[in-house]
Amino acid sequence: MINLSSTLKISFRALWVNKMRSGLTMLGIIIGVGAVIAMLAVGTGASNRISEHISSMGSNLLIVLPGATTSGGVRMGSGTQPTLTTADAEAILRECPAVSNVAPVLNGVAQVVYGNQNWSTGIVGTTPDILTVRDWPLVSGRLFTYQDVRRATKVSLLGQSVAENLFGDMDPVGQIIRIKNIPFTVIGVLATKGQSPQGQDQDDTVIVPVTTAQKKLFGTTFPGMVRRIMVKAKSTEELLSAEKQIAELLRQRHRIGPKQENDFTVRNLTAFMQAAEESTKVMTILLGAIASVSLLVGGIGIMNIMLVSVTERTREIGIRMAIGARTWDIRLQFIIEALTLSLAGGIAGIIIGVAGSIILSMLAGWITIVSVFSVIIAFGFSGLVGVFFGFYPAYKASLLDPIDALRYE
Amino acid sequence: MPLIDAQDISKVYRLGDIEVRALSGVSLKIGKGEFVAVMGPSGSGKSTFMNILGCLDKPTGGRYLLEDIDVGSLDRDALAGIRNKKIGFVFQGFNLLPRTSALENIELPMLYDGNSARERRQRALEALHSVGLEGRGEHYPSQLSGGQQQRVAIARALVNNAPIILADEPTGNLDSKTSADIMELFVKLNSGSDITIILVTHETDIAAYSKRAVKFLDGSIVSDECKAGS
Known part of the structure; x- marks a missing residue:
């Protein structure tokens, strides 16, 4: 050859x-x-x-939103009827086997002041589980605890954008900032998260214990009210069953009859993104x-x-x-x-x-x-x-x- | 043992319904070191016979033994191997590869024998020397005269040390002076190194260089003469 x-x-x-x-x-x-x-x-x-x-949102994420109010035949859109409470969140974690973490959220916009700097940002009142739900690590400091939540302590975690705008190159951990004129200790800084799918800057935020937000910052129409509950399912396979379990549980808790419409919605963003x-x-x-x-x-x-x-x-x-x-x-x-x-x-x-x-x-x-x-x-x-x-x-x-x-x- | 032993060779072509009998029962023995001229008018079957001797074609009847190997029983690739090692072809139209230097043309048979590049080059240079074309190795066929091209072709036929050279009208495209030079080269190769040369021609003056003349007519050998002293 x-x-x-x-x-x-x-x-x-x-x-x-x-x-x-x-x-x-x-x-x-x-x-x-x-x-x-x-x-x-x-x-x-x-x-x-x-x-x-998807990964910036947090994986296997479900969002429970309050239902819509109807006023004179005009339906006002989801979230207008405040029906969800921190107790609902606790129940979801307790009763739904397909759920691994739950974080109730009460949020609002407020002016944050440090020294001669001030910045208007979204304040998120929630529980420590939020960071697990959103796959969002800290870069410095520590997370607040459930004890902080129970006692409604005035501690806060800063998003990167807020930290930069208020502190510049300085380390914010241990400093006191004022939100709506109430002093809060900064105990941690969050990692950079980037833009949300809708183009919002997710780092422009301050996280505080949900009870603090309810009692001291925004007030509530009834005790324990939250604007939404973020839920992490145990796995992608269990997303749908988690969705079903949450719906069943909340119908029961909210005493909704078999022919009545839900007063909440469960959104499966992960499924949508997938x-x-x-x-x-x-x-x-x-x-x-x-x-x-x-x-x-x-x-x-x-x-x-x-x-x-x-x-x-x-x-x-x-x-x-x-x-x-x-x-x-x-x-x-x-x-x-x-x-x-x-x-x-x-x-x-x-x-x-x-x-x-x-x-x-x-x-x-x-x-x-x-x-x-x-x-x-x-x-x-x-x-x-x-x-x-x-x-x-x-x-x-x-x-x-x-x-x-x-x-x- | 004769080098070539053709026994009762016949060849029949079939063109549609018509049978054309190109060879009918040709027997011929050629020994080592012979110089044979095969002659005959066109259509006499001499070309068909040469193709069979050259293992380019197979007979439809009879047996062809080349160095005691029954060529008729071999497959395509085995025949290619025989052509590579036992037979050197020299054609009327030279049949060198265009755009390929003289040396590379000469190296071609060794290429298909799997020799190393260094050995190929060395043996090609020797073969070029033996046909008197030193220094022309890098020339392309288009840069060489007809006689020089035919010398390259002869060098290519020699290079694998084949015992037989089949030359089919090797001087057909050359003028008489160059033809004589080429024939002298064949005579020299034949007498100097015992190479068997089988030459197809229809010109008697070219055939005169050989020692034996075999004449074909209508698919049969009509005469087979040895010339003493040529």
Whole structure:
């Protein structure tokens, strides 16, 4: 058997002699691979963005909101009827087996003052579990305890934006800030969370014990009232059962008859986001599939050129056969030519695809992520295209009759 | 043991319903070191016979033993191996690879024999020397004259140390002066190194260089003469 380096040399020479033709043939693969990589980068970018939003919200998250009031036939929208209490939150944690953490929330906007600085921000009254529910760590200081909640102590955790606006480079932990003129000790600073899916700055917040918010900052229409209850389910699989358990429990607690409507709503944001993530994944596959079609067309281009090349070089094949080339020597020569075209096109296509995704993200402002996986897939696929579409011409060449091939003009 | 032992070889082509009998019962023995001219008008079957001798084609009847190997029983790749090691071809139209240097053309048979690059280069240079083309190794066929191209082809036939050279009208495309030079080279190779040369030609002055003349007519051998003292 002929050695591989010699076959490579023969094949490279044949391609080099027809530079223009080889280049144009490669172009089909370049465009195909480039398109696959760029399209997958757009799709991966989109789904990564959604995944980030999901994780910034907190995973397996359910939000229980109070129901809507109706005033003279006009329904006022969810949250207008204050029906949820801290007792509901405690009951959810106690009674619903699919729930792992619960954080009731009473929030409002207030002016926060430190020294000569002041800042208007959202105050969130809640329990220590909020950080688990939202997957939100502290960067310094400590978390308040349930004892703080029971005693309604005046302690606070600052979001990064608030900390920066009030303290600048200073460490806020241990300092006293005033919220609605009431002094609060800063006991911790939260990690940066970034934007919410709606574009809000999630770090522009101050967290205080829920009881403190109820009794000292915002007041309540009835004891223990909260605006919403954030719930973390034990797992993604248990999200739906958690949703059901919460609904059942609250109907019971709120004494809602079988034919009456709920006076609360349970929102499954994670499921919603996962649906969005799922649909971007489908979009990614779709984009990739469309781009693959051009790769396929590129492969057919290679086959076309290889068939022409075999016909053109019939005499050369005859000479090689007369001199002692075996079936596989001839086949290998043409397969390697096709493979070289497709792999070189693949490499160029990867470069073009990566460059294309960078340009796309600059021009259109989309987040594009070129995954190693997509590069490997595209490159592997182009190699496969080369072997697949190169084999038939090579097979045809190897079956030529040496006498006829030698006589071919 | 004769080098070539063709026993009752026949070849029938089938073109649709018509049977064309190209060879009918040809027997021929050729020993080592012979220089045989195969002659005959076109259509006499001499080319078909040469293709069979060269293992490019298989007979439809009879047996062909090459160095006691029954060639008829071999498959495509085994025949390619025989052509590679036992037979050197010289064609009328030279049949060198275009855009490939003389040396690389000469290296070609060794390529399919799996020799190392260094050995290939060394033996190709030796073969180039033996046909008197030193210094032309890097030239492309298009840069060489007809006679020089045929010398490269002969060097290619020699390079794998094949015991047989099959030359099919090797001087058909050359002028008489160059033809004589090429024939002198064949004579030299034949007398110097015991290579068996089988030459197809229809020109008597070219055939005159050989030691034995076999004449074909209508698919059969009509005469087989040894010339003493040539």
